[in-house]
Amino acid sequence: MSSFxxxxxxxxxxxxxxxxxxxxxxLGDERVRTDPASLQSYLKIMIPETVELHKPxxxxxxxxxxxxxxxxxxxxKYKTPLWTVSTGKNMGYGSAAPATRGQIVLDLKTMKxxxxxxxxxxxxxxxxxxxxxxxxxxxxxxKMNLWVDVPAPSAMASPVGNTADRGVGYTPYGEHFxxxxxxxxxxxxxxxxxxxxxxVHNSTSWQSYKWGYGPYVDGIFTQSNYGIISxxxxxxxxxxxxxxxxxxLMKFPKVEMLADIVKTFMPLRLAQIIPNACVVVNAGWEAxxxxxxxxxxxxxxxxxxxxxxxxxxxxxxxxxxxxxxxGAWNFYAALYGSPEQVALxxxxxxxxxxxxxxxxxxxxxxxxxxxxxxxEYRKQLMMGGSTLQEFGLYNWRGGGGSMxxxxxxxxxxxxxxxxxxxxxxxxxxxxxDYVSEFIVGWREMHHIIDLLYDRNxxxxxxxxxxxxxxxxKVFTKNGYGTYRTNIAFMEKAANTYGxxxxxxxxxxxxxxxxxxxxxPGKSGINLDIPLK
Amino acid sequence: xxxTGRRGFFKQIFTAGAALAATGIGAAKxxxxxxxxxxxxxxxxxxxxxxxKASDFVEMMNNxxxxxxxxxxxxxxxxxxxFTTKNLYEDAQSHANTxxxxxxxxxxxxxxxxxxxxxxxxxxxxxxxxxxxxFSVRL
Numbered sequence: 051m052s053s054f055x056x057x058x059x060x061x062x063x064x065x066x067x068x069x070x071x072x073x074x075x076x077l078g079d080e081r082v083r084t085d086p087a088s089l090q091s092y093l094k095i096m097i098p099e100t101v102e103l104h105k106p107x108x109x110x111x112x113x114x115x116x117x118x119x120x121x122x123x124x125x126x127k128y129k130t131p132l133w134t135v136s137t138g139k140n141m142g143y144g145s146a147a148p149a150t151r152g153q154i155v156l157d158l159k160t161m162k163x164x165x166x167x168x169x170x171x172x173x174x175x176x177x178x179x180x181x182x183x184x185x186x187x188x189x190x191x192x193k194m195n196l197w198v199d200v201p202a203p204s205a206m207a208s209p210v211g212n213t214a215d216r217g218v219g220y221t222p223y224g225e226h227f228x229x230x231x232x233x234x235x236x237x238x239x240x241x242x243x244x245x246x247x248x249x250v251h252n253s254t255s256w257q258s259y260k261w262g263y264g265p266y267v268d269g270i271f272t273q274s275n276y277g278i279i280s281x282x283x284x285x286x287x288x289x290x291x292x293x294x295x296x297x298x299l300m301k302f303p304k305v306e307m308l309a310d311i312v313k314t315f316m317p318l319r320l321a322q323i324i325p326n327a328c329v330v331v332n333a334g335w336e337a338x339x340x341x342x343x344x345x346x347x348x349x350x351x352x353x354x355x356x357x358x359x360x361x362x363x364x365x366x367x368x369x370x371x372x373x374x375x376x377g378a379w380n381f382y383a384a385l386y387g388s389p390e391q392v393a394l395x396x397x398x399x400x401x402x403x404x405x406x407x408x409x410x411x412x413x414x415x416x417x418x419x420x421x422x423x424x425x426e427y428r429k430q431l432m433m434g435g436s437t438l439q440e441f442g443l444y445n446w447r448g449g450g451g452s453m454x455x456x457x458x459x460x461x462x463x464x465x466x467x468x469x470x471x472x473x474x475x476x477x478x479x480x481x482x483d484y485v486s487e488f489i490v491g492w493r494e495m496h497h498i499i500d501l502l503y504d505r506n507x508x509x510x511x512x513x514x515x516x517x518x519x520x521x522x523k524v525f526t527k528n529g530y531g532t533y534r535t536n537i538a539f540m541e542k543a544a545n546t547y548g549x550x551x552x553x554x555x556x557x558x559x560x561x562x563x564x565x566x567x568x569x570p571g572k573s574g575i576n577l578d579i580p581l582k
Numbered sequence: 583x584x585x586t587g588r589r590g591f592f593k594q595i596f597t598a599g600a601a602l603a604a605t606g607i608g609a610a611k612x613x614x615x616x617x618x619x620x621x622x623x624x625x626x627x628x629x630x631x632x633x634x635k636a637s638d639f640v641e642m643m644n645n646x647x648x649x650x651x652x653x654x655x656x657x658x659x660x661x662x663x664x665f666t667t668k669n670l671y672e673d674a675q676s677h678a679n680t681x682x683x684x685x686x687x688x689x690x691x692x693x694x695x696x697x698x699x700x701x702x703x704x705x706x707x708x709x710x711x712x713x714x715x716x717f718s719v720r721l
Contacts, residue, residue: 087703088703090703091694091703137699159699205664205665206664353713437659438659438664439660441688441691442688443688445687448713449687450687450715504712506709506712
């Protein structure tokens with residue numbers, strides 16, 4: 051019987067034990083763990099696959115770049131693959147579990163230095179274990195009027211991890227990779243590369259000029275396994291003056307209104323009158339936020355309204371909308387600037403929507419929202435605050451299963467409408483609800499769909515997998531790419547981008563990590579699996 | 583007071599869970615564990631307020647797994663649950679030997695991260711049904 055809970059593919063127990071001995075000589079016993087209790091935290095997955103497929107063999111906790119350099123040397127020697135996580139909060143995309151069984155989790159939560167915050171130019175340099183909350187606390191402590199754009203699990207997620215996975219947020223700096231500037235990356239051969247102008251001795255512009263000289267390489271270290279990011283520069287927003295931030299909500303009563311909603315706000319978005327990554331949230335997602343407890347403190351969720359099997363009938367959806375006073379679509383956005391600018395822009399925004407929808411739009415500002423918890427959650431997200439309200443989604447259906455299906459839509463009215471209809475049909479066919487939000491980027495929308503199911507029911511697990519598979523196939527057939535996916539579908543999602551792209555990814559892997567020691571399987575890049 | 587069915591539920595869950603936690607046994611299944619309490623339980627129980635009052639929980643714990651119990655409702659927003667759990671867990675490490683809870687799935691997702699962010703781990707995590715999760719944390 052093995053003394054490890056899993057072994058890397060192709061590595062014997064004896065070889066693995068030798069590797070662990072060397073890792074322990076480097077980091078000490080406490081920072082190299084193979085016991086089941088320590089590895090348990092990496093097994094809490096929400097995807098519809100068994101834990102066995104994603105069981106790590108060990109976890110390590112380095113604190114310095116030098117330690118990581120030494121770790122990759124040992125990994126190359128014994129061919130022990132390393133699955134890197136920053137804080138491991140990639141919920142719905144695989145959390146902290148490796149794509150394939152037996153990898154060692156290289157957990158960088160112990161690298162927690164905020165290396166530098168530059169208030170004058172609005173940027174910071176952070177290590178992977180720093181969370182968005184840590185940064186917010188730092189700004190507060192040092193009385194800095196700075197905002198960092200956050201993803202929804204802001205309190206515990208890491209700017210390095212989220213940017214490396216090309217996550218998005220909700221302020222004008224919502225596209226996280228776009229507002230990153232300068233990386234420090236440890237390669238599989240132990241080299242430490244600083245991107246952009248970071249390679250210039252005593253560089254003064256590492257976090258202010260992205261492109262450096264020659265080919266721009268930062269992109270190949272995102273959604274990839276070509277290196278380990280040990281530092282990242284992140285651009286920060288200056289907080290607006292008092293009265294210079296105005297979040298608002300517009301509620302629309304009918305599902306069919308989506309195309310007109312997009313048609314109305316996109317000109318405002320392109321003109322930067324609405325400058326932030328605003329969101330269009332469907333009734334399911336919106337209602338789930340109110341579901342944790344009702345006004346009397348009573349726990350509620352979907353089952354309070356529907357005891358049947360399968361997806362919610364439209365009539366029940368309407369009942370939920372009526373009860374919680376949520377729209378079929380709920381558009382959250384914000385205005386920023388001086389109070390005068392905000393007041394003027396509000397005239398354009400409210401005027402455009404009133405002209406288009408008349409009495410069919412309900413407009414809510416902070417004044418009307420009072421202490422509504424969901425308005426507050428959106429308000430926090432659009433100003434880079436801390437909230438975990440999005441976790442309320444897990445009470446919608448219960449059972450702990452969740453997968454983000456995340457296609458990208460060109461921000462055209464007809465395309466968003468078509469994606470919504472296709473997704474609803476497929477989800478309903480498999481017995482699941484359409485629970486979604488569109489996050490509006492520069493010219494596209496991240497169509498984020500939460501496929502919620504019960505992980506404890508084998509038939510629901512099976513259906514959820516089949517449903518996701520069909521979503522991926524049908525969306526691809528219609529010309530829609532996915533922007534990010536979970537560890538169960540990385541290989542399949544990679545295939546949708548065509549053989550030439552897969553060849554480039556593989557060529558880079560062979561050049562940068564010929565022993566395949568860095569996170570094999572991430573984004574489908576794995577030298578152990580031949581390309582079809 | 584709690585309804586009778588709920589009392590039965592807690593008796594089943596926490597008698598096994600608390601005993602298991604107090605003996606420090608590894609990741610066994612609580613319902614099949616033949617654990618005996620080797621030391622006095624000093625327990626902390628987290629719960630969501632919909633399931634009852636703190637006094638009910640303390641009474642229940644003392645009846646089913648006698649010891650010194652404190653029960654903590656997770657009130658407020660979900661982000662408050664995260665920080666409350668972290669504080670309670672860190673505090674419990676110095677004065678308790680048992681840390682259990684019964685929560686909804688959303689709250690559990692947060693409790694789980696709070697515990698592991700403090701380098702903690704679980705004896706067990708059980709979905710009693712879709713909407714209710716019980717757990718016991720190692721101390």
